[in-house]
Amino acid sequence: MTTPDTAGSTTPAPEAAAPTAVQATNVEKVFSTSSGQVHALSDVSLTVAPGEFVSLIGPSGCGKSTLMRLIADLEAPTGGQLSVFGKSPDRARRDQDYGIAFQKAGLLPWRTVADNVGLPLQLHKSSTADRKARVAELLEMVGLADFADRHPDQLSGGMQQRVAIARSLAEKPRLLLMDEPFGALDEMTRERMQTELLRICAETSATVVFVTHSIPEAVYLSDRVVVMSPRPGRIAEVIDMKLQSTDERTDELREDTSYFDMITAVRESLHGRSGQGGTQGSGRTSTGHGVENR
Amino acid sequence: MGKQLTDSPVVGPGTLSARRLTTGRVLAPVLVGVLGLLLWQLLVGVFGISSYLLPAPTAIFAEANRAFEHIWSAALITGWNSLAGLVAGTLLGVFFAALAAASKSANAMVNPLVAALAVIPIVALAPILNTMFGSTQFPRQAIAALASFVPVFVSTLRGLRQTNPELRDLMHTYAATPIQIFFTITLPTAVPYVFTGVRLASSLAVISALVAEYFGGPRGGLGGIISTAAASSQYPRAWAYVLASIVLGLMFYLTTLLLEWLANRSRRAAAG
Numbered sequence: 001m002t003t004p005d006t007a008g009s010t011t012p013a014p015e016a017a018a019p020t021a022v023q024a025t026n027v028e029k030v031f032s033t034s035s036g037q038v039h040a041l042s043d044v045s046l047t048v049a050p051g052e053f054v055s056l057i058g059p060s061g062c063g064k065s066t067l068m069r070l071i072a073d074l075e076a077p078t079g080g081q082l083s084v085f086g087k088s089p090d091r092a093r094r095d096q097d098y099g100i101a102f103q104k105a106g107l108l109p110w111r112t113v114a115d116n117v118g119l120p121l122q123l124h125k126s127s128t129a130d131r132k133a134r135v136a137e138l139l140e141m142v143g144l145a146d147f148a149d150r151h152p153d154q155l156s157g158g159m160q161q162r163v164a165i166a167r168s169l170a171e172k173p174r175l176l177l178m179d180e181p182f183g184a185l186d187e188m189t190r191e192r193m194q195t196e197l198l199r200i201c202a203e204t205s206a207t208v209v210f211v212t213h214s215i216p217e218a219v220y221l222s223d224r225v226v227v228m229s230p231r232p233g234r235i236a237e238v239i240d241m242k243l244q245s246t247d248e249r250t251d252e253l254r255e256d257t258s259y260f261d262m263i264t265a266v267r268e269s270l271h272g273r274s275g276q277g278g279t280q281g282s283g284r285t286s287t288g289h290g291v292e293n294r
Numbered sequence: 295m296g297k298q299l300t301d302s303p304v305v306g307p308g309t310l311s312a313r314r315l316t317t318g319r320v321l322a323p324v325l326v327g328v329l330g331l332l333l334w335q336l337l338v339g340v341f342g343i344s345s346y347l348l349p350a351p352t353a354i355f356a357e358a359n360r361a362f363e364h365i366w367s368a369a370l371i372t373g374w375n376s377l378a379g380l381v382a383g384t385l386l387g388v389f390f391a392a393l394a395a396a397s398k399s400a401n402a403m404v405n406p407l408v409a410a411l412a413v414i415p416i417v418a419l420a421p422i423l424n425t426m427f428g429s430t431q432f433p434r435q436a437i438a439a440l441a442s443f444v445p446v447f448v449s450t451l452r453g454l455r456q457t458n459p460e461l462r463d464l465m466h467t468y469a470a471t472p473i474q475i476f477f478t479i480t481l482p483t484a485v486p487y488v489f490t491g492v493r494l495a496s497s498l499a500v501i502s503a504l505v506a507e508y509f510g511g512p513r514g515g516l517g518g519i520i521s522t523a524a525a526s527s528q529y530p531r532a533w534a535y536v537l538a539s540i541v542l543g544l545m546f547y548l549t550t551l552l553l554e555w556l557a558n559r560s561r562r563a564a565a566g
Contacts, residue, residue, distance in 0.1 A: 074463055094469045106460040110482050123468050123478070 019086045021175055021207040022048040022071055028079030029066055029233075039232035040066045044080070046226060046235060050174070053201060053208045055218035055225045057266065063233020064211045065179055071209060072100055072177050084175065096124065098175040099168035099206075103183045105160040107152040107167075114139065114148040117166045124171070138166040141200060158189040165197070169204065176201075176208045182217065191254070194220055215270070219262045220254065227269040237269045349530040358534035365516075365538045372503055372515040373542055375431050379438020380499040380546070384492055386439065387446030394447075395454035395480075412444045416502050420509040434506040434515070441502035442495035449494065453487025454480055489554035496546040504539055516542065 029041040041063040048054050056064040069075045070082055073089035084092035092098065099120075107116045114135050115122075121131040139145045142162040152160055161181060168176060182190045194217060201208060212218050218225045222241050229236040241262050253259050331351050337343065338350040358365060390408070394401040416437055423433035461479045470478065507517030516539045523532035 072467055074466060093467060096469065098467075100464070100467050102460055102463070104460055106458070106464050108461065108479065108482070119478070120468050123465075123470050123474055 019050070020047050020083075021050045021052065021085060022046070022209060023083045023086075024067070024070075024080065025082070026080035027067070027070065027077045027082055029063065029070060029075065030078045041070075041077075042232035042234045044233070044235055046238075048207060048209060050207050051205050053210065053221055053223045055210045055212055055222040056228060057212055057215065057218045057225055058228030058233075058236075058270070059213070059230055061233070062228040062230040064213075064228050066233065067228075068177055068179050068209060068211050072098065092175075096120070096171055097173060098177050099171065099173035100177045101161075101164045101168040101179070101181040103180040105152070105157075105164040107160055107163055109152050112149050112151055113144060113155070113163050116152065116163055117170060119167060120170045134170065138169060141169070141203070142166045142196070158185050158193065161185060161193065162196075165200070169200065169206075172204065174206060176206045178208065179211045180213065181210075183212075190217070197221065215263055215266050216254075219259060219266060225262075225266050227266060229272070236272070239265055239269060346527065346529060349533055353530045354533040354537060357530040358537055361531070361534060364519075365535060368514060368516045368519055368535065369538050369542050371431070372434075372500070372507070372517060372539070373545075375434040375503040375515065376438050376500040376542070376546060378435045379440075379503055380442045380492070380495060382435070383439040383442025383495060383499065384446045384488075387443045387491065387495075388450050388488060390443075391447050391450035391454060394451055408444060408447055411440060414440070416441060416505055420506045424506075424510045429512050431512065433511060434503045437506045438499040438503040441498040442492075445494040445498065446488065446491035449491030450484055450488045453484030456487070457483050486554070486558045489550070489557040493547065493550040493554050496550040497543050500539070500543040500546050 024044055024046045027041055027044040029039075031038040031040055044063075044067060046054075046067075056067060058064050066075065070077050071084060071089060073093040082089055085097055087095070087097070108119065111119070117138050118131045118135045121134060126134075135148070136145070139148055142165060144159060144162055144166070147155065147159065152163065155163070161184075165181065168178075182193050185193060198221065208221075210218070210221060219241060225239045225241060226235055227237045227239065228234065239262070334348075335351050338348060390404050394404045419440070420433065420437060423436060427433050427436075457480050462475070465475045465479060504515070504517040507513075507515045508521050511518075513519065513522065516535050520532050520535045520539070523529075523535065
């Protein structure tokens, strides 16, 4: 299922020839709860190009996680069209086109680190030898080669999160979906993990859709930052980060003026001051809450 | 990467204080038990309570020692009945719990039946089964199985419903089949709960198999001999077999406690 790039689309795909990684067109999501209907997403259109790092940022309840869950086929949209590599999200999930990491590491506590990383390979019946080789490679990549035989409860939170990231990369996915994967980590670990993630992305040239509520995190990691506003969840603005390319970014960027400029741009957009696109008057009072400015 | 990546792993609690704790936990009840026995012996000796009412502990131990071989073979019979019942009850409990967890309609069918089973008194069922199956050990095993079934079912069903929703999401993103989901996350999550159920069932199985012997059927088990000995006023003998029953029940309990501990060992904390 392919959808044409409609006028409502926020940005055109940079590479017209390549198929888009994620294409959302006027996507709606309404949850029916016992206390009535909740409009989680309203008229969301977004195109993510292959190899691009896109962050979704916004206050709690802006639907950023919901949008990611729609892409992952963990929820179905109630309106509009959504395609992943030109396929339906269901097809893309069955084809294992994406890897995913959640805010909680979500490791199986009764399995060793190696067996956790190898879980998707085991489920998809890859041979034991292939699996062993790939798991060793992944653990090396996330710096946990010495911890292969440990159980998750013997690791710190940051190490557990690295195991989850290694697991999400196990099948060399073209698309990586990450829902606040560093949300529960302390600031030091978090910055280290961000640098680490950029390195891994440069190595694997995967497309990343990254959900966060931290402005510096979004700015540091992304090619584009999608600012969302709540009730109903919608895209307020898409901001291009004119920073270095992924593999050139280092910790020095965190002290660069361009970095602070971009943080300011995203913050102002979140507070509804830049007045572009879909930013609503009502968003002005409510958007700032729940977003970290640190 | 390299050095800066290796966070220190979480260190376990000190083994020394743990050992001291265990020693205390074992010593305290043993001390209370020994004091109780001394007091008992003293009461019987000083106040001259007749062995008809309450035999002295020394008389009971002497009898237990003298009739050890008989007690051993009686304990084997009752122990075997309890074990057969416990295993059968556990298998049935796990099977029906898996059924109830798998479908809502199965749950609606099975749950009232289990509630009914839970309130059946063993004493009500034992004479009937004894008459139905005559001189076999089957009624005792069936009653032990019935008694074991309920706690295993309840605990296992609870365990099968504890699956972490994030792991469910994860398995969905892997396009895992229902069978894969069951064996990869649902069952491993439930295993500690199964063993908790088995531990609770273990003493029930022994008690039920033993009490069922009071209501007829072949003699030879601990319960049968206790009732015969008591009926013919051989009190030290009756008490010696009661002592053996306590030991048998304890062995069942401790074995299942060990199994439960082993099952829990590798999953002390759920992944964060």
